[in-house]
Amino acid sequence: MVFENRADAGHRLGRRLLPLRGRDVVVLGLPRGGVPVAYEVAQMLDAPLDVIVVRKLGVPSQPELAMGAIGEEGARVLDERTLQYFGVTDAQLERIEERERAVLEARTARFREGRERIDLTGRIALVVDDGIATGSTARVACRIARQLGAGRVVLAVPVAPEEALGRVTEADEVICLATPPYFAAVGHHYRDFSATEDDEVVALLDAARRRHEAQLPPARSAAAPGDPVDADVRIPAGSTRLEAHLHLPAPGAGVVVFAHGSGSGRHSPRNQYVASVLQRAGLGTLLLDLLSDEEEAERANVFDIELLARRLLLATAWLREQPGSAASPVGWFGASTGAGAALWAAAEPGAPVTAVVSRGGRPDLAGERLRLVQAPTLLIVGSRDVEVLGLNRWAQESMQCPTRLAVVEGAGHLFEEPGTLDEAAGLARDWFLRHLAPAREHTGGDLR
Template sequence: MVFSDRVDAGRRLASRLQHLRQDDVVVLGLPRGGVPVAYEVAMALRAPLDVIVVRKLGVPYQPELAMGAIGEGGARVLDSRVLAQARVSEDDLRRVETRERAVLEDRVTRLRRGRDRIDLHGRVAVVVDDGIATGSTARVACEVARHLGAARVVLAVPVGPADTVRHLPEADEVICVTTPLGFMAVGNYYRDFSPTSDEEVIALLDAAARHQQHDRETALPSDSDTDVQIDAGGVTLAGHLHLPERASAVVLFAHGSGSSRHSPRNRFVASVLFEAGIGTLLLDLLTPEEELDRANVFDIPLLAARLLAATRWLSTRDDTAGCRIGYFGASTGAGAALVAAAQAGDQIAAVVSRGGRPDLAGPHLGAVTAPTLLIVGGEDLLVLDLNRQAKARLRCTNRLSVVPGATHLFEEPGTLAEAALLARDWFARYLLPAAAVSTPERAE
């Protein structure tokens, strides 16, 4: 079994954890890669999401050899056998722990941004990672969760070797979606195993906290965060609609070549927009069968027509009919977004392109009326040049924002977060009522 990405893995894992829905559960993601998986589990179980941060305590003269580990709240797990064999003194242990605890606390502060750790006392702790190999980190995380008061500890991972999964006594229950024979590295079982940044972890924690707050304050509409199907002229498109309460704006995502509505990069951007009070519709503009023909990925008129069909679909729903609409396009999806915006006229209130190919909109560029932001990585030189040429052909309000140090996929630390904030501010300015805009315009 191969997972599309961590989102796909999280949803498949969540389906194996439905027996916990009635329990008092806290989902704990191991940063960084475990958090996108844990987010999907937390959403499916309607449970709070937190991180569980652990640090290895290495033997002073052989740091790669673990003599124990630490976690938050003073949690400490020691390996008495290693301590005895390595003859580690109390002073040596104290020095290593002091150093590693400073690193741990700094990381916790960065990820939680002042948010308190969720209390585990008497609750079921579901520890989630994107996969295990030796299982050493997962073991420590389970022990730390128990030290922090968890009444029961469940370890949940999408993939791991069978021998390791069978021998994890630190957990009361182990759930693993697949245990392939001849196990290799965890990343081999994902088509997209892109690195997860601290910024993505923070955004997911924020989004999960907002879900919990909404659940406490009001009964959310059942369709506020749901998979949807859209009729687009004889074909059915799959999408995911996420609406804040009393939504006034929705952004449709047009994905690039080789991507889908499960794209971790676009999901990250979508979570940032949602935090600003903007609804999102992530959708696949091609059916699985159509994706097999590579030419369809570059059929800009077809993709634009599908985007317009999704726009019309939004107008038929009671919860989105009055919303202002924006388009977010990545790679080839940006060309489709601009063509659709040109054809829809004033129905579209704003467009943002991230690492996009606006040049693929060709003669339609001059007909776009929606304010358009082009975001390009400073190291994506070919695409940057194409965006400059496209900008010169736009007649609408427009801006080109260059993110220093970013390449085409914005994989460098902090660059995707910078692009997401630029998009958020642009959409907030042109989609939200003036009274609802709480984020100041960023210097660009």
């Protein structure tokens, strides 16, 4: 079994765990990579999301190989067989544990900032990771959950070797989707196993907390015109309904609609993080899936730029019908093929968009329609994404509207390098603040 990415793994794992829906469950993700998986699970179970922070203790000569793990509340598990095989001394173990304990404490403070730990007393603690290799970190996490008062501890992972699962005696139940006979590494079972950054973890925790605590009905029927909105919504699109999440801080606030690309969706950690940056700047966001689950299963739909563009226009029309956003200026944020869809839609006569941003996008997929786009457009590309950078340069030359090409140094296609996603999010924020602000706040000048 191979997963597209952590969101896909979480969605599949969530389906397996549906019998827990409606019970007193707290989903506990293991930072960092386990949190995007846990976020999907919590969403499907309608359960709160929290974290248990653990740190692997790597063998001195092979840091990626765990000889144990440590966690919050002083929890510690050692793999005696690995320690003996590699001849790890007490002094070496002490130095490594001291170093990893400092990292653990700093990361715990980062993830707990402004958030109280969710009480586990008597509840089902559902510990989720993106996979396990030796089982050390999973065992520590389950031990911590028990120490914090959980009445039952369940470990759930997408993939793991059978032998490692057998060692997790700290859990009352272990659920795993795949136990391949030849297991080399967790990442070999994902097409996209790019690193998860701390900021992405924080953004997912914030989003999960808002969603679970607010529990607001869909904006179209229940929110008063002057109320802030932070709710899941369903948008009619012909015979289907598009799943989305609307954040509207105040009536008339500028709203950025996210057009996700291939292999992505409204739960994409990167787009969630960009949305959180925009929200902190006072902008509204509409994160939506332009295809239903059934439609996305047909791979051709993912690259049907015209279909995606029509769905984006429908979602924007729906947004204009909501009481709090009827007068809101609208921006479109596209990634990958979603950028092509956004610019295709922006070429429509009277397109209801004020500004467009493409991050690592394929604006070239809009083809000849690029010259018809009138909305100011920012193209953000990583310097290491050479092929896409060339396509964006071609697209910029084809466009007649105000455009700017921003190259983020050191960034690849996914902006997974440290600091690069922050820079891209800041560029998008500044562009939208400039163009979605009231007309008297706009500034002129050549944007190329």
